[in-house]
Amino acid sequence: MQIQPIFAALRKHRLATLLLALEIALACAVLCNACFLIISRVQHTHVDSGVDESALAAVKLTGYDPASSVDLNARVLSRLAKIPGVQSVNVINAVPFGDHAGTAGISTDAAGKHFAGVVDFYVGNPGSFKALGLQLVAGSMPQASDAQPLDSFVPKNATVWVTRALAEHLWPDTDPLGREFWTDQFHFRVGGVLAHLARPWGGEGGPSTIDWSVYVPAQAGRQLAGTYLLRVNPAESPRVLRDARAAIATIAPDAVVDSKNSQTLGTLREKYFRQDRLMAGILLGVICALLLVTALGIVGLASFWVQQRRRQIGVRRALGATRSDIVAYFQTENFLIVSGGIVLGMLLAFAINLLLMQHYELPRLPLYYLPIGALSLYAIGQLAVLGPALRAAAVPPVEATRSV
Amino acid sequence: MFAYYLDLAWHSLRRNPILTALMVLAIGLGIGASMTMITVLHVLTDDPLPGRSSQLFTPHLDPLPLNYKQGGDSPDAADNVTWPDAMALLKAHRAERQAAMAGGTLLVRPARADLRPFNVDGRYATADFFAMFGMPFEHGQSWSAADDAARAHVVVLSDTLYRKLFGNGSGIGQDVRLGEHDFRVIGVTADWQPKPMFYADPGAQHYSDVDQFFLPLSAAVDLKLSTNGNQSGWGKNDDSTSLTGATMTWLQFWVQLNSPAQAQAYRQFLVDYSAQQKAQGRFERPSTDAKLYSLMGWLKHENLVPNDVRLQLWLALGFLFVCMVNIVALLLAKFLRRSSEISVRRALGARRRDIFLQLGIESALIGVAGGVLGLVIAQIGLWSVRHRPDDYAQLAQMDMPMLLGTLALAIIASVVAGLLPAWRACRVQPALQLKTS
Numbered sequence: 001m002q003i004q005p006i007f008a009a010l011r012k013h014r015l016a017t018l019l020l021a022l023e024i025a026l027a028c029a030v031l032c033n034a035c036f037l038i039i040s041r042v043q044h045t046h047v048d049s050g051v052d053e054s055a056l057a058a059v060k061l062t063g064y065d066p067a068s069s070v071d072l073n074a075r076v077l078s079r080l081a082k083i084p085g086v087q088s089v090n091v092i093n094a095v096p097f098g099d100h101a102g103t104a105g106i107s108t109d110a111a112g113k114h115f116a117g118v119v120d121f122y123v124g125n126p127g128s129f130k131a132l133g134l135q136l137v138a139g140s141m142p143q144a145s146d147a148q149p150l151d152s153f154v155p156k157n158a159t160v161w162v163t164r165a166l167a168e169h170l171w172p173d174t175d176p177l178g179r180e181f182w183t184d185q186f187h188f189r190v191g192g193v194l195a196h197l198a199r200p201w202g203g204e205g206g207p208s209t210i211d212w213s214v215y216v217p218a219q220a221g222r223q224l225a226g227t228y229l230l231r232v233n234p235a236e237s238p239r240v241l242r243d244a245r246a247a248i249a250t251i252a253p254d255a256v257v258d259s260k261n262s263q264t265l266g267t268l269r270e271k272y273f274r275q276d277r278l279m280a281g282i283l284l285g286v287i288c289a290l291l292l293v294t295a296l297g298i299v300g301l302a303s304f305w306v307q308q309r310r311r312q313i314g315v316r317r318a319l320g321a322t323r324s325d326i327v328a329y330f331q332t333e334n335f336l337i338v339s340g341g342i343v344l345g346m347l348l349a350f351a352i353n354l355l356l357m358q359h360y361e362l363p364r365l366p367l368y369y370l371p372i373g374a375l376s377l378y379a380i381g382q383l384a385v386l387g388p389a390l391r392a393a394a395v396p397p398v399e400a401t402r403s404v
Numbered sequence: 405m406f407a408y409y410l411d412l413a414w415h416s417l418r419r420n421p422i423l424t425a426l427m428v429l430a431i432g433l434g435i436g437a438s439m440t441m442i443t444v445l446h447v448l449t450d451d452p453l454p455g456r457s458s459q460l461f462t463p464h465l466d467p468l469p470l471n472y473k474q475g476g477d478s479p480d481a482a483d484n485v486t487w488p489d490a491m492a493l494l495k496a497h498r499a500e501r502q503a504a505m506a507g508g509t510l511l512v513r514p515a516r517a518d519l520r521p522f523n524v525d526g527r528y529a530t531a532d533f534f535a536m537f538g539m540p541f542e543h544g545q546s547w548s549a550a551d552d553a554a555r556a557h558v559v560v561l562s563d564t565l566y567r568k569l570f571g572n573g574s575g576i577g578q579d580v581r582l583g584e585h586d587f588r589v590i591g592v593t594a595d596w597q598p599k600p601m602f603y604a605d606p607g608a609q610h611y612s613d614v615d616q617f618f619l620p621l622s623a624a625v626d627l628k629l630s631t632n633g634n635q636s637g638w639g640k641n642d643d644s645t646s647l648t649g650a651t652m653t654w655l656q657f658w659v660q661l662n663s664p665a666q667a668q669a670y671r672q673f674l675v676d677y678s679a680q681q682k683a684q685g686r687f688e689r690p691s692t693d694a695k696l697y698s699l700m701g702w703l704k705h706e707n708l709v710p711n712d713v714r715l716q717l718w719l720a721l722g723f724l725f726v727c728m729v730n731i732v733a734l735l736l737a738k739f740l741r742r743s744s745e746i747s748v749r750r751a752l753g754a755r756r757r758d759i760f761l762q763l764g765i766e767s768a769l770i771g772v773a774g775g776v777l778g779l780v781i782a783q784i785g786l787w788s789v790r791h792r793p794d795d796y797a798q799l800a801q802m803d804m805p806m807l808l809g810t811l812a813l814a815i816i817a818s819v820v821a822g823l824l825p826a827w828r829a830c831r832v833q834p835a836l837q838l839k840t841s
Contacts, residue, residue: 019733063511274793297730304737
């Protein structure tokens with residue numbers, strides 16, 4: 001197959017060729033970046049919360065008199081535990097994917113000079129550790145004696161459990177057990193390390209901080225009341241939540257069930273990531289539409305060229321070219337145009353990625369996206385040109401003898 | 405002549421129905437996607453109070469200490485105003501009208517036995533709030549400055565909440581229990597929902613929040629009612645988190661200034677006030693940091709358009725661009741193929757500009773068809789936007805200007821796409837073409 005005549009023919013249609021290559025370049029750039037965005041969004045939705053989501057549900061009450069919260073805790077804990085299907089009921093300040101409750105900046109020195117980031121404190125009564133299903137990777141399980149009474153949102157001086165991600169952030173490459181950190185006048189000592197525990201409402205500093213949580217055992221009381229963690233049989237969770245609402249209406253008529261936050265953790269998670277899934281869907285739609293339009297452009301232009309060159313094709317056929325020679329001609333032509341577009345498209349892909357990095361906290365586009373993008377465009381180009389190329393191959397040699 | 409060109413264009417388009425359909429589809433998809441996102445952006449950046457917004461301003465002082473550390477993604481502490489500053493601006497009375505305000509969510513305990521207690525959002529404000537924003541009243545009236553001073557337990561309800569609480573009976577003068585306190589209903593406003601809710605805290609859901617009650621700010625502070633929104637403090641002592649303390653910003657402040665001269669004078673007043681506070685040692689930053697934002701300027705400063713919407717808009721516009729490049733290539737091939745026909749017309753006396761016009765009309769015809777298809781696609785797109793979980797979702801509707809804009813954009817896009825091919829086509833050499841064919 002000689003490439004020279006193809007170049008000669010393309011030179012006659014410089015502008016159209018250039019436009020098609022430009023279109024392929026744009027498609028390639030958008031394809032690479034959109035795929036990258038989709039994958040980062042989808043990865044985000046698969047974050048491991050570190051708790052047994054399928055077996056957990058939250059019930060949040062508001063509107064009760066704060067003075068009666070100790071009494072409310074006692075009534076709710078004993079009544080909800082009686083609902084069939086409930087394995088345990090605990091008091092906690094927040095749950096993953098729910099509203100955040102204990103968000104604070106921490107420092108690794110008592111004077112507060114070394115600011116170490118903003119973390120979320122999960123404060124729960126002693127049973128909540130087991131109920132959440134947290135996975136310990138170092139240190140020991142919290143003991144009943146670790147739970148202290150609360151005067152504020154966290155105890156004054158507490159043993160706490162941090163996630164592996166937070167430990168690595170605070171004390172890189174050192175054993176975090178026994179290390180200390182502070183927030184304002186509160187002092188914490190690490191008693192153990194957790195595999196994962198996602199923050200209630202995501203990370204302030206982007207996806208990398210989603211695991212920056214601290215678990216603090218504490219005694220339920222005036223400062224820890226109103227939000228309850230139910231461990232239930234997963235199959236029965238909808239009915240258990242219904243029963244729980246009905247029970248609360250009788251035992252605490254003053255309290256109002258916060259419907260938005262009183263859900264199974266599965267539901268809360270689904271809501272939490274809805275925006276990301278939606279965006280991934282939109283991006284996928286854009287990619288499909290873009291590839292479709294690009295393919296249509298290739299089909300349209302190739303069809304024109306086939307029509308225009310009927311006589312030349314006829315001459316070639318009459319001079320002995322086989323049908324597959326004709327098909328190969330158009331496919332090679334398409335391959336050359338797409339190649340040109342891809343070279344330009346890769347540069348453009350990096351330019352767009354740089355722009356996105358400035359505005360959207362995105363990492364650099366991994367290099368392996370480029371060959372994948374290129375291959376898919378080659379495939380689309382070859383498929384799109386196949387129809388017109390076959391029509392060209394069907395041109396009979398006798399066409400050579402006809403004048404226009 | 406126009407009718408003749410239209411006829412020619414129609415014939416030409418019908419000669420390649422598949423290609424014509426491809427071009428119409430491409431422009432329809434591009435226009436549909438773009439107009440969906442342009443419409444979303446349009447409703448997100450719309451004027452919330454047409455006719456009144458040009459007279460509304462929000463003053464911003466910078467009481468933050470020099471060493472105040474701003475958290476990365478947390479809202480700017482200087483976006484809100486401290487209690488002493490708000491009271492000083494109110495007392496100075498330098499604007500036509502002025503009001504301080506803050507959002508709050510309270511539990512309503514209805515007197516009706518068939519209603520369970522429920523939470524409602526509302527606003528704590530000072531007396532000028534209603535007149536300044538031009539809020540329409542259905543019954544009763546707002547409270548007075550004297551009620552503000554007396555910390556009166558009075559409340560103005562929205563029509564929706566009023567109907568919910570009192571049915572069709574009259575509730576003016578009756579008490580409503582909000583949180584743990586009784587408030588006397590003195591007025592009912594028509595449901596008034598500026599979108600975005602420009603006067604809310606920067607952290608609020610500006611497109612879906614609705615204020616259902618209004619009560620005097622002084623009473624709310626007196627009763628320590630819970631407030632919504634960002635409270636940023638920097639004090640060291642215990643009263644740093646007190647609502648009336650001088651080291652915590654949490655209030656929003658708006659003024660009405662009827663002329664640019666008044667706005668200029670007020671801006672100067674803010675700088676003077678800051679200078680005075682700085683002289684007293686309360687402010688540490690330059691007095692020229694004091695700003696007066698117009699309503700639209702403030703919305704721009706707050707940047708309410710979500711990042712995802714911007715990204716989607718860019719994607720849609722990029723997509724439209726790809727579609728246009730596509731059409732340019734197709735039209736170029738199509739027009740150049742008709743070189744012989746064009747040559748005959750030129751030989752018979754048609755000028756270049758006649759050919760150009762004829763081909764332009766053909767492109768425009770594709771644009772009209774693409775625009776109609778684009779409108780349909782945009783309606784489907786907006787329908788899907790309305791099913792999104794975002795707070796602006798319900799606002800995604802196309803109005804008349806947007807509808808006409810869609811058609812105009814489609815025609816402009818296709819005519820622009822046709823320019824280059826038409827220019828190339830009308831430059832063919834008639835003699836050469838006629839000879840070779």
